[in-house]
Amino acid sequence: MSELEKLLEGVDMEWKALGDISEIYGGLKGKSKEDFTDGNAKYVSYKNIFYNIEVDFDKLDDVKVASGESQYEVRYGDVLFTGSSEIAIEAGMSSAVTSNSDIKVFLNSFSFGLRFNSDIEILPEFSKYLFRSHFMRKAIAKTANGVTRFNVSKKSFKKLQIPIPPIKIQKEIVRILDTFTELTTELTTELTTELTARKKQYSYYREQLLTFEENEFESLGNLAENLDSKRKPIASGLRESGVIPYYGASGIVDYVKDYIFDGDYLLISEDGANLTARKTPIAFSIGGKNWVNNHAHVLKFDTYAERRFVEYYLNSIDLTPYISGAAQPKLNKRNLNSIKIPNPSIKEKQRIVNILDKFDTLTTSISEGLPKEIDLRKKQYEYYREKLLTFPKQVN
Template sequence: MNGLSYLEKLLDGAEVEWMSLGDIGNFIRGNGLQKKDFAESGFPAIHYGQIYTMYGLQAEKTFSYVSPELANKLRKAQKNDLLLATTSENDEDVVKPLAWLGDKTAISGDMMLFRHGQNVKYLAHFFQSEIFQTQKIKYITGAKVRRVSSRDLAKIIIPIPCPDNPAKSLAIQSEIVRILDTFTALTTELTTELTTELTMRKKQYNHYRDLLLSFEEGEVEWKTLGEIAKIQRGASPRPIAQYMTEADDGIPWIKIGDTSPGSKYINGTAQKVTPDGAKKSRILNPGDFVISNSMSFGRPYILSITGAIHDGWASISDFSERLDSDYLYHYLSSQRVKNYWGSKINSGSVSNLNADIIKTLPLPLPDIQKQKWIATLLDKFDTLTSSISEGIPREIELRQKQYEYYRDLLFSFPKPEATSN
């Protein structure tokens, strides 16, 4: 779609006037409503914080209600009002719009409604455009809490096609909305489809992993992990600040925060400890395992570096030649093992995954060649699932950028010289 030529065809010679929001409508501030006022039923109500967390670009029903008695004291939005959250902790979100398409609803403070005679969805799309954002940024005030006043919002200009012919103006606005809604719907549909696909692939991977790691009684030998590996808890030298260093001879200091979501390995650290500090910790080598013992307990990682480990870890090292490290990784990641850790943690006698529990883990030991074969298959499944996990956000981002491109293009009506800056 050639946006400029399409706009010319859509306008069919009609003029576009850039008008201030104050000239086409009125801002009305909400009042009084707090989240503690919500009731299970009653009069529909919207709190400004919900615009960020619970609503998209448009809505006709609320998620919350207040008592009729309180509603009588509150300001109310009506169909075709544009609702705006006027405070935020960041510049991008402040004045986030919501096109209200439902019946009367009460609104809270720190939000306002804009009452006008335009297509409310046309306004909502415009409020998200780069053209609006560039104007808005000049009027944001506040330090921690960022806000824009109604007086300053009223100065922002918006393109209104043929304002002297309201019927034709609304028809043009509706066509622009139709195009942008189509892009939005396609993005939503793609997000749903790709998310469903990822969920199914993960279920498939988990199913085959648990199937490949299940063995009939007597099919393989079983040992406890403590019988074939050295299990230790990490240790932090005290006071840790005394041993932190940036020196070249420092030892990587491996903490929970050095992991990457979905990663199998720990490849580097943000900090180092001195050699003396490392001696007061636990030093591990490439190929050794760490396993979280509190936050997200039981999540295993393989080290690709030599380093000292924080006391939030337990370590698994010195396994015999009978155990393949990739096989061990997949086994520790299986649902069977997660259930085992959960049964121990939830027993009430312990609050974290300590070394003594890890030592007791039953471990099936097929011959080393079969372990490698199982690990190779599961690595392939893991790689496929990971590639989909990484590709989905990229694909969704591309669709979102496509919407943003055409949105900004469809609002790029020529400005008179006096208002071109």
């Protein structure tokens, strides 16, 4: 018998529609851009809700609210939701208000709030876990409609049914999940700290290994075969769906039926904000059958060591001198070919790549090393959370 089954033994579980047990209210109305500077109150933003399981009053921004202005104030016990998202499952992300505020707090206009009726016994601390559970996320996603952006339908949202276990059981579930959350957070913090240290160590050795004398450099155009002329962009509406990865400037953007390349290549971003922001690597290796559009350069090398060596080096240096355009950064073919790359012996490249590959696996691979361990901890937490929040449905 599971932990939840023991808790629920002999208990009649109530399920009620949100529209019958709560009030749904909107966010701030009639506000202009100027109202969000030097305000006299605080407001919960879209990001506050989306990224946090509970409202963090220390991270709220200011808003101007005039005396007597009719706006809903956020209260202890409310559950706040994002109204829309580009992904259906992320529309309606929730954040529970689990503490009182001494100041007035409002909700931004891109979100909506749910306030339970006074006769409904449901703990805010229980709500924060309930509405972030997978089964509730899926149920809310089904109320979202749209094509390019999904919006939660309030009418459908009100019909959603939620379980309302007795307060005693809610408290026990909260106690268990709070304890598990604390342990998971501690373990994740330890692993993240270690991962950060490993990344610093990796950066140090990468810098040491990729530092060469000026006379050891060669232009990239002389080290690789450029296959840009074979690229073929396909408009999204004309692509035939398949299993072949279709690459753009920063990675896979779609899967198509056919391919134009088959083998191991190094792709390098040709344009886009990431050339300067560098949130993701601008150089990345690919293998097998693939299709590449005109937003990524395609380079072919004779050996694995040569390709990976250039990949590591390009991702470690500042490419600003080679990038043109301000509004739309671009690394054109001519500038790409002119980038100076260290060119030690193939034996030395192999030695350096072997070392950096090990660090790369340890620090960045999701299938090996510390990132995998962190991911497993999170999945373990989610597994037990779902077990504790999966209640038997009423039999009518």
